[in-house]
Structure formats: C-alpha cells, structure tokens
Amino acid sequence: MGKLKVIVTSDLHGNLPVIISPFDLFLICGDNCPAHSHYYSFQSEWFKTDFADWINTLPFKNEWSKVVMIWGNHDYVGKRLHEEDLHIFNEKTKNRVVILNNNTYDYEYLTDNGIETLKIFGTPYCKIFGNWAFMVNDEQLGYYYNEMPYDCDIVISHDSPSINGLGTINQGWNNGYDAGNEVLDEYIKQRKPKYFFSGHIHSGNHNFEDVNGTMMANVSYIDEHYKPKYLPLEFEI
Numbered sequence: 001m002g003k004l005k006v007i008v009t010s011d012l013h014g015n016l017p018v019i020i021s022p023f024d025l026f027l028i029c030g031d032n033c034p035a036h037s038h039y040y041s042f043q044s045e046w047f048k049t050d051f052a053d054w055i056n057t058l059p060f061k062n063e064w065s066k067v068v069m070i071w072g073n074h075d076y077v078g079k080r081l082h083e084e085d086l087h088i089f090n091e092k093t094k095n096r097v098v099i100l101n102n103n104t105y106d107y108e109y110l111t112d113n114g115i116e117t118l119k120i121f122g123t124p125y126c127k128i129f130g131n132w133a134f135m136v137n138d139e140q141l142g143y144y145y146n147e148m149p150y151d152c153d154i155v156i157s158h159d160s161p162s163i164n165g166l167g168t169i170n171q172g173w174n175n176g177y178d179a180g181n182e183v184l185d186e187y188i189k190q191r192k193p194k195y196f197f198s199g200h201i202h203s204g205n206h207n208f209e210d211v212n213g214t215m216m217a218n219v220s221y222i223d224e225h226y227k228p229k230y231l232p233l234e235f236e237i
Contacts, residue, residue: 003236003237004024004025004109004237005021005022005023005024005025006023006026006027006234007019007021007023007025007026007027007232007233008027008028008029008156008197008217008232008233008234008235009027009028009219009220009221009232009233010028010030010031010072010158010197010198010200010218010219010220010221011029011030011199011200011202011220011221011222012028012031012032012222013031013032013033013034013074013221013222013226014032014033014035014036014046014050015221015222015228016050016051016054017221017228017231017232019057019058019232020059021059021234022059022060022061022065023058023059023065023234024064024066024109025065025107025109025118026065026066026067026068027067027068027154028067028068028069028070029069029072029122029156029157029198029199029219030069030070030071030073030075030124030158030199030200031071031072031073031074031075031200032047032051032069032071032072032075033046033047033051033074033075033076033077034046035074035226039076040077040080043075043076043077044077044081044082044085047081047085047089048089048092051089052089052093055067055093055097056092056093060096064109064110065096066096066097066107067096067097067098068097068098068100068120068156069098069099069100069122070100070124070157070158071099071101071124071134071158072124072126072133072134072158072199072200073124073126073129073132073133073135073158074132074133075124075133076133078099078101078124079134086099100120100121100123100156101122101123101124102122102123102124102125102144102147103121103122103147104119104120104121104149104152105119105120105121105122106118106119107119107120118154118237119149119151119152119153120152120153120154120155120156121147121148121149121152121154121155121156122155122156122157123144123145123147123148123158124158125140125144125145125158125159126159126181126200127141127159127181134158141181141183141184142183145183145184145187146187148187148191149191150190150191150192152191152194153193153194154193154194154195154196155191155193155195155196156196156198157184157196158198159181159184159198159200160179160180160181160184160198160200160201160218161180161181161182161184161185161188161198162178162180162181162182162185163185163188163189164205164209164216165178165204165205166180166198166201166204166205166216166217167179167181167198167200167204168180168201168203168204168205169201169203170203170204170205171202171203171223171225172224172225179201180201180204188214188216189212192212192214193214194213194215195214195215195216196216197216197217197218197219197233198216198218198219199218199219199220200220201220202220202223202224202226203220203223203224204218204220205217205218206218206233208233208235217233219232219233
C-alpha cells in the first residue's frame with residue numbers, strides 16, 4: 001500500500017488553495033471562513049457552497065481518504081452550526097469531512113497488514129486574545145485540553161503553543177512577541193503526540209521539526225496581512 005500521504009494547513013480565511021498531490025489525510029486547523037463577516041447567514045452559506053465545492057475538487061487518493069478539520073476563532077458558524085446545514089454539507093461532500101470539536105477521531109486506513117488506525121484529537125479552543133469565538137479562560141482551557149488522549153498520534157489545535165516559536169509573531173508591528181498558549185504547552189508536553197499542528201498566529205514557526213519526540217509546525221496558509229504565503233505542509237507516515 002505504500003506510505004500514508006498527509007497534507008496539513010490552517011487559517012485559510014476563505015482562501016482555498018489548489019491541492020495537486022493525492023492524499024490519504026488532509027488536516028485543516030481552523031479559521032476556514034472568510035474573516036470579513038462573522039454573521040451566521042453568511043458563514044453557513046459559504047460553508048455549504050464555496051467550501052463544499054472546494055472539498056469536492058480535492059484529490060482524495062481513495063475511498064479511505066478523509067478531510068479532518070476543526071474550527072477557529074473566526075469560525076462563528078462552528079459555535080452553533082444547524083443540523084440541517086451540516087446535513088447539506090455532508091451530503092454534498094459525500095461524508096468525506098470529519099469536523100472535530102474537542103474530541104477524538106480514529107482514522108482507519110488500509111495497509112498491506114490490514115486496517116490500521118491513527119488517533120486524531122482536534123480542538124478549536126484558544127486563550128483569550130481579543131473577543132472571538134472559542135476563546136476561554138485558562139481554567140476552561142485546562143478542562144477542554146484534558147480530553148486530549150495520552151496515546152494520540154496526531155493533535156490539531158487552532159491555537160498555537162509557545163513551544164518552538166509556534167506562537168511567536170514574526171511579522172508586523174508585534175514582531176517578536178510570543179503570543180503562544182502556555183496552557184496548551186503543558187498538555188502537549190504531557191500527552192506527547194507523535195504529530196502536532198496549529199495555526200492562529202499566522203507567522204509562527206512553520207518549520208516542521210522534532211521537539212522532544214513530537215513532530216510539529218505552525219501551518220497557517222496566510223501571513224499577518226491575511227495574504228496567502230505558506231504552502232500546505234505535505235509529508236508521509
């Protein structure tokens with residue numbers, strides 16, 4: 001069967017990149033919706049049309065291939081997505097998208113040895129950094145992050161930790177400021193997932209590096225000026 005092809009990105013803000021490489025697993029770490037409107041009517045319609053249409057252009061490798069995504073602080077639609085709207089989206093995209101909301105998904109894929117599983121945990125929750133969706137205080141962050149399994153293969157978070165500069169702003173008037181989530185730091189260090197990906201801080205460290213046994217990177221697609229800059233990360237497991 002060969003290796004598992006994984007593509008990861010974040011912070012699309014309505015910019016939908018052309019993906020060429022066929023993949024097994026495509027991870028999106030939140031802030032999917034355009035940033036110029038937070039109204040439910042706009043975001044839900046965009047989600048069911050533009051975003052769903054884009055999902056259908058993606059080069060899924062086979063019937064096992066999935067998109068696994070979370071919401072971000074600009075994705076107000078994710079706070080109260082109507083069941084009817086989700087049904088329309090799932091029907092249109094043929095149930096190829098899994099949306100995680102501080103929970104775990106066991107991604108199954110076929111290998112030469114049979115069916116194997118990757119345990120993926122995804123959380124949209126961020127530290128308070130303005131007044132946006134999914135932002136909660138440190139006590140609540142601990143409550144949510146405690147759901148992260150110890151035996152996780154992949155963790156996707158919208159917020160970035162301070163670890164290895166993932167949450168450091170490297171562009172604009174706040175250049176050099178560490179805006180990382182220190183509560184998230186502790187849970188990543190405790191749980192030690194094999195892979196960790198995040199966004200939110202658009203210009204954080206995008207280098208895909210091993211930090212104490214966890215391969216990690218900030219995978220924001222756009223920079224601090226909301227312009228596409230960083231290509232989606234591609235790797236194999």
